[in-house]
Amino acid sequence: MKNRLVQLRYAFFLGCTIPYRVSSYEISARKVFDKLGIELVEMPDANCCGLPVDPADHEMMLALSARNLCLAEQQNLNIITLCTGCATTMRKTNKLLKTDKVMRDKINDILRQVGMEFKGTIEVKHMVQALKEDLGFEKIKNAVQRPLSSLKVAEHGGCHLLRPVKFMGWDNPEDPETLKNLIELTGAKCLDYADEAECCGYTVIAIDDKVALQLTREKLSHIKEVGAQALITVCPSCHLMFDVNQSRIERAFNETYKLPVLHYTQLLGLAMGMTPDELAIKELRVDPSSILETLKT
Amino acid sequence: MTEKTAETPSKNVEPTRVDPSFKYEVMKEHDGETLKTCFQCGTCTSSCPTARFSSSYRPRTVLRMAQLGLREKVLPSSALWLCTACFTCTDRCPQGVEVASVLRVLRNLAVKSGEVPLIYKELVASINETGYAYKIPEIRHKKREEIGLPPLPKPRTTHIAKLVELTHGSKLLKR
Numbered sequence: 113m114k115n116r117l118v119q120l121r122y123a124f125f126l127g128c129t130i131p132y133r134v135s136s137y138e139i140s141a142r143k144v145f146d147k148l149g150i151e152l153v154e155m156p157d158a159n160c161c162g163l164p165v166d167p168a169d170h171e172m173m174l175a176l177s178a179r180n181l182c183l184a185e186q187q188n189l190n191i192i193t194l195c196t197g198c199a200t201t202m203r204k205t206n207k208l209l210k211t212d213k214v215m216r217d218k219i220n221d222i223l224r225q226v227g228m229e230f231k232g233t234i235e236v237k238h239m240v241q242a243l244k245e246d247l248g249f250e251k252i253k254n255a256v257q258r259p260l261s262s263l264k265v266a267e268h269g270g271c272h273l274l275r276p277v278k279f280m281g282w283d284n285p286e287d288p289e290t291l292k293n294l295i296e297l298t299g300a301k302c303l304d305y306a307d308e309a310e311c312c313g314y315t316v317i318a319i320d321d322k323v324a325l326q327l328t329r330e331k332l333s334h335i336k337e338v339g340a341q342a343l344i345t346v347c348p349s350c351h352l353m354f355d356v357n358q359s360r361i362e363r364a365f366n367e368t369y370k371l372p373v374l375h376y377t378q379l380l381g382l383a384m385g386m387t388p389d390e391l392a393i394k395e396l397r398v399d400p401s402s403i404l405e406t407l408k409t
Numbered sequence: 410m411t412e413k414t415a416e417t418p419s420k421n422v423e424p425t426r427v428d429p430s431f432k433y434e435v436m437k438e439h440d441g442e443t444l445k446t447c448f449q450c451g452t453c454t455s456s457c458p459t460a461r462f463s464s465s466y467r468p469r470t471v472l473r474m475a476q477l478g479l480r481e482k483v484l485p486s487s488a489l490w491l492c493t494a495c496f497t498c499t500d501r502c503p504q505g506v507e508v509a510s511v512l513r514v515l516r517n518l519a520v521k522s523g524e525v526p527l528i529y530k531e532l533v534a535s536i537n538e539t540g541y542a543y544k545i546p547e548i549r550h551k552k553r554e555e556i557g558l559p560p561l562p563k564p565r566t567t568h569i570a571k572l573v574e575l576t577h578g579s580k581l582l583k584r
Binding site: 126128129131132135138139142154155156157158159160164165166167168169170171172175176179215222223225226271272275276277278285309310311313314315316318319320322323326327 | 438439440458459462463487490491492493494495496497499500509513514516517520525526528529532533536540541542543545549552553556558559560561562563564565568569571572573575576577578581
């Protein structure tokens with residue numbers, strides 16, 4: 113009877129960054145999805161989505177990515193991801209191999225060596241897209257028990273949530289609205305700020321940390337300027353930049369932000385009446401007690 | 410000081426080798442073909458998050474250099490690796506140039522010529538060995554069990570290593 117509300121089932125692609133460094137995102141997502149009636153089916157043989165090696169070898173990325181698609185095809189399930197990087201990479205590979213026969217044959221020749229074949233029978237969606245298109249705003253609205261009306265937040269969707277448009281295309285990356293809508297369903301106000309759609313810089317931190325940290329710092333200052341009490345993210349990599357690296361940025365630039373950074377699933381979970389402990393909020397690096405206090409009143 | 414520099418131009422005259430075949434090499438790679446339609450408007454550089462904080466990375470410049478055949482200047486350049494892959498340049502290009510992907514083609518060619526930042530060797534090595542981009546410490550597995558999370562996927566590493574080998578990744582591992 114646990115599954116009384118189950119209407120949606122996905123193959124759950126976890127990726128690497130979440131289990132390696134951002135488990136609070138997974139913990140809160142599993143709790144919230146369960147309550148919303150979204151069933152996650154594990155992918156016990158899944159590998160890295162391939163994105164990290166694309167700069168080194170495009171075909172390696174495609175082969176790794178396609179292997180995951182084949183696994184989900186065998187499960188006969190669409191893939192849901194929490195990571196925007198995994199989403200954009202596997203959507204790209206999926207669409208490319210569905211439409212480009214030459215590339216599909218090339219990658220299938222490689223996959224055949226490990227007993228697999230890409231057939232093109234499933235879809236890949238990031239959580240934000242799935243919540244909008246598959247679950248629908250109405251069900252989320254109905255699940256909110258404790259509207260967070262006293263809270264003003266800002267959002268950072270992350271580049272790979274919506275770019276490149278050719279492979280994503282379900283919201284406008286120049287003026288995105290889905291994540292804002294999802295945030296406002298919790299009762300919180302979502303504030304606009306300068307250069308909302310800019311990159312967090314994560315991808316180049318191992319190459320040039322100065323460039324990466326300056327990008328994050330600029331966003332933090334724009335968010336702070338409009339008076340947001342917290343930042344809401346939907347990507348583990350962006351989250352690392354804003355949460356884990358925030359104190360490093362404060363030290364490097366001699367500035368103070370103290371801006372709590374929550375995963376959307378934590379914000380939604382709070383609005384659904386879950387406790388901070390259930391949502392692994394204590395794992396966040398930037399102390400979120402300022403906003404938790406606000407919610408008590 | 411500036412006058413003195415102007416009086417000694419000989420030091421600035423370094424012949425640059427041009428390789429007319431370079432652009433064709435880029436264009437025959439997947440997504441590389443759009444290099445030919447770049448008309449140097451600069452929308453990519455003005456949209457680039459890295460370009461605002463880096464003094465060396467300018468996507469428009471890199472594309473022009475590739476069109477001109479300046480292989481020896483483009484491929485060893487460390488700036489090539491400063492692309493965040495945000496794809497803003499691609500989405501905004503009025504000519505439909507796959508700017509970020511052309512830059513990825515150039516990085517792939519740099520790797521083939523032996524120019525690989527350490528981080529990418531580490532990522533390929535980790536994937537080859539474990540299937541994950543990062544080696545997940547044992548403590549993480551234990552912690553998952555403690556808090557009731559399902560075990561992490563354990564991809565068949567023989568399969569992964571085969572895919573890495575078949576896509577030339579093993580060359581990356583040997584370097």
